Amino acid sequence: MNLIERAIRAVSSVVMALAAVALILMMLMVTLDVVGKYIFTAPVPVTLEMVSNYYMVAVVFLPMAAVELWGGHIHVELIHARLPRVGRRILDVTAHALAFLFFAMLTVFGWEVAMEKFEVGEYLMGQYSLVIWPSRFLVPLGCGLIAALLILKTVRSAIQLARPDLDPDDQPSAHGATE
Template sequence: MNALLNFSRRVDAMTESVGKAATWIVLLVVLISAGNAVMRYTISYSSNALLEIQWYLFGAIFFACSGYTLLRNEHVRIDLIASKFSRRGQAWIDILGIIFFLMPMAVAIIYFSWPVFLHAFESGEMSNSAGGLIVWPARLMIPAGFLLLSLQALSELIKRVGFLKGLCADPTDKGKNPTAEEELALAIKTNRGEAE
């Protein structure tokens, strides 16, 4: 079990790195979107490639951050029933949800999306839009994103079992870590203080 927990820590570290890197993709999307809008209204230039790269990057953010969201325990849950259980009961609900719902769904999507990516890659499929981009990078995001989600789901499963065996802390306990909203408010406050 210790080897599995060590594996889980490595997956968590990788997921954390991917999630933090995705924040830079958000900045890139904003810059491309703003640049595209400025060019369209100032010099009457627009490009399908610029529009499509925004869509590709939005997809990359979504797929890169699905595992990160699971790691941070910020995914959508139905706590109406689970909240009535003890922490151990909630861990069992998570274990059953991961084994019977999350993992089969993620593995099925990887299985069915991989041939679609391979076909797009081997055929050099291009966008139907004039001046559009090649399609295979967008097709690759689906199996890659669900692979990241599957690895994080496996890590969460290991942590839940470790918690039930008393080998690690409750992985759903957020402790005193600030929420995303609190982190943003603190960053704004800090930046405002530096500006003054």
């Protein structure tokens, strides 16, 4: 395992832990809000705003690279499994490269939006004001991390394609966790 992959794994673990904390906090806040609303007729203020602007964004975007490392994203083996080895390798390079381009674009555009919202100091007005610009940086963080992993997987798949003498069992799986 090379240095880049170790760094991606380490950062993925940290942001996955942050996503887990966000999920727990979201469950607690929603539970307290429901109990407060129906038992004490006093819901927790800004629950909807916190859940939709912070917790949900963290839970969706932060763990994407870790899920990719574990091979947890959806992939369809229907065609892949029926192709010869060269066909599978071409499909792997293509799929990883296209996914990288998609997440790289999301990273760039997400960063631009986050910077715009940071500069204007985005917040929600209501009974309570809530600063929400920091949550805008979670999107490029999560997308950038998976983009870095996908470029690594693209290069590995391309090397496997260019080197037919390599045994696929000696290389990290194109669709699963790397060892």
